[in-house]
Amino acid sequence: MTTVARRRAIQSDRPAFRQTNLAQQSWIMVKRNMIHTKRMPEMLSDVTAQPIMFVLLFAFVFGASITNTGGPSYREFLLPGIQAQTIVFSAFVVASGITNDIEKGIIDRFRSLPIARSSVLIGRSVASLIHSSIGIVVMALTGLAIGWRIRGSIAEAVLAFALVLVFGFGIIWFGILVGSLMRSVEAVNGVMFTVLFPTTFLANTFAPTEPMSHWLRVIAEWNPVSSLAQAMRELWGNGPAAPPSAQLPLHHPVLSTIIWSLVLTAVFAPVALRAYARRTAD
Amino acid sequence: MWVDTVVGMSLPDSGAAIEAIDLIKKFGGSPAVDGVSFGVPHGTVLGLLGPNGAGKTTTVRMMTTLTKPTSGTARVAGYDVLEQPEMVRRSMGLTGQVATVDELLTGRENIRMIGSLYGIRRRELMRLSDQLLQQFSIADAADRPVKSYSGGMRRRLDLAVSLLAGPPVLFLDEPTTGLDPRSRNDLWDVLRDLVRAGTTLLLTTQYLEEADQLADNIVVMDKGRIIAEGTPLQLKQQAGNASLVVTVSHADDLGAAEALLRKTGGDVFVDTGARQLTAAADGLADMTRVAGWLRDSNIDVDDIGLSRPSLDDVFLSLTGHRTDNEEESA
Numbered sequence: 001m002t003t004v005a006r007r008r009a010i011q012s013d014r015p016a017f018r019q020t021n022l023a024q025q026s027w028i029m030v031k032r033n034m035i036h037t038k039r040m041p042e043m044l045s046d047v048t049a050q051p052i053m054f055v056l057l058f059a060f061v062f063g064a065s066i067t068n069t070g071g072p073s074y075r076e077f078l079l080p081g082i083q084a085q086t087i088v089f090s091a092f093v094v095a096s097g098i099t100n101d102i103e104k105g106i107i108d109r110f111r112s113l114p115i116a117r118s119s120v121l122i123g124r125s126v127a128s129l130i131h132s133s134i135g136i137v138v139m140a141l142t143g144l145a146i147g148w149r150i151r152g153s154i155a156e157a158v159l160a161f162a163l164v165l166v167f168g169f170g171i172i173w174f175g176i177l178v179g180s181l182m183r184s185v186e187a188v189n190g191v192m193f194t195v196l197f198p199t200t201f202l203a204n205t206f207a208p209t210e211p212m213s214h215w216l217r218v219i220a221e222w223n224p225v226s227s228l229a230q231a232m233r234e235l236w237g238n239g240p241a242a243p244p245s246a247q248l249p250l251h252h253p254v255l256s257t258i259i260w261s262l263v264l265t266a267v268f269a270p271v272a273l274r275a276y277a278r279r280t281a282d
Numbered sequence: 283m284w285v286d287t288v289v290g291m292s293l294p295d296s297g298a299a300i301e302a303i304d305l306i307k308k309f310g311g312s313p314a315v316d317g318v319s320f321g322v323p324h325g326t327v328l329g330l331l332g333p334n335g336a337g338k339t340t341t342v343r344m345m346t347t348l349t350k351p352t353s354g355t356a357r358v359a360g361y362d363v364l365e366q367p368e369m370v371r372r373s374m375g376l377t378g379q380v381a382t383v384d385e386l387l388t389g390r391e392n393i394r395m396i397g398s399l400y401g402i403r404r405r406e407l408m409r410l411s412d413q414l415l416q417q418f419s420i421a422d423a424a425d426r427p428v429k430s431y432s433g434g435m436r437r438r439l440d441l442a443v444s445l446l447a448g449p450p451v452l453f454l455d456e457p458t459t460g461l462d463p464r465s466r467n468d469l470w471d472v473l474r475d476l477v478r479a480g481t482t483l484l485l486t487t488q489y490l491e492e493a494d495q496l497a498d499n500i501v502v503m504d505k506g507r508i509i510a511e512g513t514p515l516q517l518k519q520q521a522g523n524a525s526l527v528v529t530v531s532h533a534d535d536l537g538a539a540e541a542l543l544r545k546t547g548g549d550v551f552v553d554t555g556a557r558q559l560t561a562a563a564d565g566l567a568d569m570t571r572v573a574g575w576l577r578d579s580n581i582d583v584d585d586i587g588l589s590r591p592s593l594d595d596v597f598l599s600l601t602g603h604r605t606d607n608e609e610e611s612a
Contacts, residue, residue, distance in 0.1 A: 014447060014448035015400075015403070015407070015447065015448060016406055017400060017402060018403065019401055020400075020401040024398075024401075028398050031395075032384065032387065035387055036387075039427060104382075104384075104385065105378065106383070108378055108382050110399075112347070112348060112371060114371040114372045115399050282309065282343075
C-alpha cells in the first residue's frame with residue numbers, strides 16, 4: 001500500500017451520486033446472478049443436460065408403452081409436460097440462491113446500502129425466470145428434434161410461452177418462502193425434491209389422468225401444473241381438449257393457469273415476504 | 283424517557299457523529315444489549331471493547347439499520363436510524379465480522395456492483411475502483427473471483443467496498459479478526475489515515491491492544507451493558523499504578539533485593555522460579571533509586587523496568603475475567 005495513493009484516495013471528496021431506482025437496482029442484481037452463471041456454467045445443467053435427458057428418457061423408455069394419450073404421439077404429449085416441470089423447478093433455483101446469499105452474509109451488505117430491499121428479491125426472481133427460460137428454449141429445440149411440433153397459430157404459441165412465465169412468477173414465491181426458511185442449501189434440496197417431484201408427477205405432465213383411480217385423478221386434475229400442461233397442449237395443438245369427465249380447471253386451462261398463478265402469488269407472496277424479512281432482520 | 287422526546291424534535295446537532303441512545307435489544311426474553319448510550323465526536327475513534335457475547339455486534343447492527351432496537355435509538359451523522367434509515371445508509375460504511383463480498387464475482391466486479399447500487403456515475407466508478415484496488419493491494423488479483431482470495435484479501439476488499447461512497451462515518455466490526463500481524467498493521471495504518479482525513483470511526487474489538495492503538499475513547503461492554511468508558515489512559519489509571527519489575531541474575535540475591543524494594547514503601551511480590559520481584563512504584567524516580575541501591579549492594583540484575591497496567595489488566599479488574607475464552611463458564 002503506497003502512502004501517496006492512500007492519501008489521494010482519502011482526501012478526495014465523496015463521489016458524485018445519482019439516486020438509483022428500483023428497476024436499476026434490480027437489474028444490477030440480475031446482472032450479478034448472470035455473472036454467477038457465467039462463472040459456474042454447470043449451474044445451467046438443470047436447464048440444459050437434465051431436461052434433454054428427461055425428454056429422451058421419457059420419450060424412448062415410457063413412450064414405447066404409453067399409447068393412450070388420446071390422439072397425438074407420446075412425444076408431442078410429453079413435451080408440454082416437461083416444460084411445465086421445468087418452470088416449476090425454477091422455485092428450486094430461487095430458493096437455493098436465497099439461502100446461499102443469506103448463508104454467505106452478502107444480504108447484510110445489501111441491507112446496509114441505500115437501496116430498496118426488495119431489489120434483491122426481484123433481481124433473484126427475474127434471474128431465475130431467465131434461467132428457466134433457457135431450459136424452455138433448450139427443450140423446445142430438443143422436442144423439435146424428436147418430432148414435437150407447434151400446430152396452432154403463432155399467437156397461440158406465443159400465448160403458451162407467456163403462460164409458462166406467468167406460472168413461473170406464481171411458483172417463484174414458493175421458492176422465496178423455502179429459501180427464507182431453510183438454513184442451508186442442502187436443506188433446500190431436501191425440501192424441494194420432496195415437494196416438487198410429487199407436485200410435477202401427480203398431474204397430467206407425463207401420463208394422461210383418465211386411467212388413474214378416481215380420487216387420484218381428482219387431485220391430479222386440480223393440480224395447477226395440470227392446467228398449465230393442458231393449456232400448452234391445446235395452444236400448441238399437441239393434444240385434444242379435456243374429456244367431459246375431467247375436473248373443471250382442465251376445461252378452461254388457459255384461464256385456470258392464470259387464476260392458479262394469481263392464487264399461488266396470493267397465498268405464498270405474503271408469507272414468503274414475511275419469512276424473508278424475518279430471516280434477514282436480526 | 284425524556285431523551286427520546288427531545289431527539290424526536292430534531293434538536294440541533296449535538297456535534298456527535300454517532301450517538302447511541304439507551305439502546306436495548308432483546309432476543310426472546312434475555313436482553314443482548316441492555317441500555318447502551320454513548321456518543322462519538324466527529325473525526326474521532328471509539329473502540330467498543332468486550333468479550334464474545336458482550337453485545338458489541340448487536341449494538342453495531344442496531345446503529346447501522348440492520349437490526350431494529352427493541353427500544354431506544356441511535357443517530358448516525360445526525361440521522362435517526364429508525365426515522366431516516368435511508369439517510370443513515372447513505373452516510374455510513376459498514377464492514378461486518380464476516381466478509382460480505384460475492385465469492386463468484388471478481389474483486390473489481392464486487393466494487394463495481396456496489397458502486398453502481400450507490401448510483402456512482404460510471405466513469406467515476408471506473409476511476410474509484412482502480413484506485414481502491416491499488417490502495418488495498420488487491421490490484422493484482424482484481425480480475426480473479428473472490429473465491430480464490432485469502433482471508434486477509436477478502437477483508438481488505440470488504441473494507442474497500444465499505445469506503446466506496448466515501449462515508450463520513452465508518453463502522454467496523456472486529457476488523458482484524460483472523461488477520462496476520464502484518465495485514466493488521468497495514469489495516470491500522472489505513473484507518474489512521476481515514477480518521478486523519480475526517481472520518482468518524484467506531485470499531486469493535488476483543489483485542490485490547492487494538493483499542494489502545496487506535497481509539498480516542500473506549501467503551502467497555504460486558505453482558506450487554508457498558509461497564510466502563512474513558513480514554514485508554516484513564517482506563518489504565520483506573521486499574522492502578524505502575525509497578526516496578528526486577529529480575530535478579532542469581533536466585534541467592536532474591537532476599538536482599540526484596541529488602542531493598544521494600545524501602546519504596548509498598549508490598550513486594552516475589553516469584554522465586556522466575557527470580558522476579560514486583561513492587562508498586564510511582565514512576566521513573568523510584569526506578570532509578572532502586573537501580574542505584576541494587577548496584578551499591580552488588581546485586582546483578584538481568585532486567586529492571588516499569589510496567590504500566592495493560593488494558594488486559596483493566597478488563598480483568600472490571601469484569602473479573604479475561605477477554606478471551608472463559609465465555610462458557612460465564
